[in-house]
Amino acid sequence: MTLEKYPYVIIIIPAHNEEASIATVIKKIQDNYVVQNKNYWVEIIVVDDGSSDNTAKVAKESGVSRIISHIKNRGLGAATRIGLQRAYEMGADVAVKIDADFQHDPDDIDKLIQPILEDKADCVFGSRFNGGLKYTMPFYRSMGNRFFSYLVSKLTGLKVTDAQTGLMAFSKRYLKDFEMISDYNETQQLIMDANSKHMRIMEIPVVFYKRKSGKSFISWRYPIKVMPTIIRFFYYANPLKIFLPLGVLLIAAGVTLGIKIMLAGEGFFGDATISILVIGGIQILLFGMLADIIGTKR
Ligand SMILES: Nc1nc2c(ncn2[C@@H]2O[C@H](COP(=O)(O)OP(=O)(O)O)[C@@H](O)[C@H]2O)c(=O)[nH]1
Ligand SMILES: [Mg+2]
CATH class of the missing domain: 3.90.550.10 (Spore Coat Polysaccharide Biosynthesis Protein SpsA; Chain A)
Incomplete structure (x- = not known):
């Protein structure tokens, strides 16, 4: 043999x-x-x-x-x-x-x-x-x-x-x-x-x-x-487990700040920090989704 x-x-x-x-x-x-x-x-x-x-x-x-x-x-x-x-x-x-x-x-x-x-x-x-x-x-x-x-x-x-x-x-x-x-x-x-x-x-x-x-x-x-x-x-292996909470946290912080400022009498976007937080948060969420797509398509 x-x-x-x-x-x-x-x-x-x-x-x-x-x-x-x-x-x-x-x-x-x-x-x-x-x-x-x-x-x-x-x-x-x-x-x-x-x-x-x-x-x-x-x-x-x-x-x-x-x-x-x-x-x-x-x-x-x-x-x-x-x-x-x-x-x-x-x-x-x-x-x-x-x-x-x-x-x-x-x-x-x-x-x-x-x-x-x-x-x-x-x-x-x-x-x-x-x-x-x-x-x-x-x-x-x-x-x-x-x-x-x-x-x-x-x-x-x-x-x-x-x-x-x-x-x-x-x-x-x-x-x-x-x-x-x-x-x-x-x-x-x-x-x-x-x-x-x-x-x-x-x-x-x-x-x-x-x-x-x-x-x-x-x-x-x-x-x-x-x-x-x-x-x-x-x-x-788990991009969303990192990016999702981070993105949501930034968006939540932006929205909270926006509401606070609005209640104080100014418009929702009365402060540039709010836009930075919300847009940054959305971007991080999108990065997470992209990483998730790349990761699962391997
Ligand atoms: N190729 C390579 N092998 C290494 C290196 N360092 C350790 N080893 C080998 O890896 C194995 C395990 O290493 P060892 O130092 O004994 O780790 P331990 O058993 O966890 O203490 C042994 O066969 C070592 O010869 C290194 O830098 N390169
Ligand atoms: Mg050893």
């Missing part, structure tokens, strides 16, 4: 200075899915994102032939985007994204891709907080994870328990249309983008180990970096 008869699964490993761990991740994927071949046709893509160590060399020596190299560090979001684009161009049936630091267990990939192969989901995210966490996460990290998962749940209407997971799988249907606007990180924007495109989104419990080498990219700047992206995705 030729490999082409199997579902084509492309596993993307974005990496930045992970020479100490990436070989272990690659080897486990090869042992599990390439050597034993669990009925998939598996290929690995490593996106070496401007590493200053030997990440690319180690990946190559581990047998990965597809290594995308960024000359300078562009960020996990950018690396994930290029990996997913390449997977689509290569004709993947399923694309999986896994971290290079061996905090995930490649064993979980199997579970993640099943719902996609069975056509039950387009996006499957591995949640670390449904029993799979294998160490005590620092308090501030744990609180941050809870907060952003809550926020993404509220904004999408989905029940998301882990909006920062690094292990996920996507169907060809989503790969064709996905959009990521931020280079910094990946998961929140992928959940929000997929939801706005009416993809079938699922969470599955996965294990998550403590990082044994290297350094996390997450710092105190994290909320400042991710909030604008989350807000932008929200109004991309």
Whole structure:
């Protein structure tokens, strides 16, 4: 039987200075899915994102032939985007994204891709907080994870328990249309983008180990970096939720002022501020409607 008869699964490993761990991740994927071949046709893509160590060399020596190299560090979001684009161009049936630091267990990939192969989901995210966490996460990290998962749940209407997971799988249907606007990180924007495109989104419990080498990219700047992206995705998907109240508020303020001035004995438009408020409000409403048309026609 030729490999082409199997579902084509492309596993993307974005990496930045992970020479100490990436070989272990690659080897486990090869042992599990390439050597034993669990009925998939598996290929690995490593996106070496401007590493200053030997990440690319180690990946190559581990047998990965597809290594995308960024000359300078562009960020996990950018690396994930290029990996997913390449997977689509290569004709993947399923694309999986896994971290290079061996905090995930490649064993979980199997579970993640099943719902996609069975056509039950387009996006499957591995949640670390449904029993799979294998160490005590620092308090501030744990609180941050809870907060952003809550926020993404509220904004999408989905029940998301882990909006920062690094292990996920996507169907060809989503790969064709996905959009990521931020280079910094990946998961929140992928959940929000997929939801706005009416993809079938699922969470599955996965294990998550403590990082044994290297350094996390997450710092105190994290909320400042991710909030604008989350807000932008929200109004991309729901422009009227922002523009409508804003427009109505301005018009209401203009009308209230007009009535006040009229009661004081002058004409309704006795003050230029009223016209500015009312016209500005109407314009904002029209912008909202335009954004809504553009958004829903995509
Ligand atoms: N491509 C790319 N990958 C990165 C960058 N920073 C981190 N990573 C990778 O993204 C994955 C997750 O990053 P990590 O710092 O461990 O995040 P954490 O697990 O949430 O602490 C790891 O595989 C990193 O090598 C980056 O700037 N570019
Ligand atoms: Mg990590």
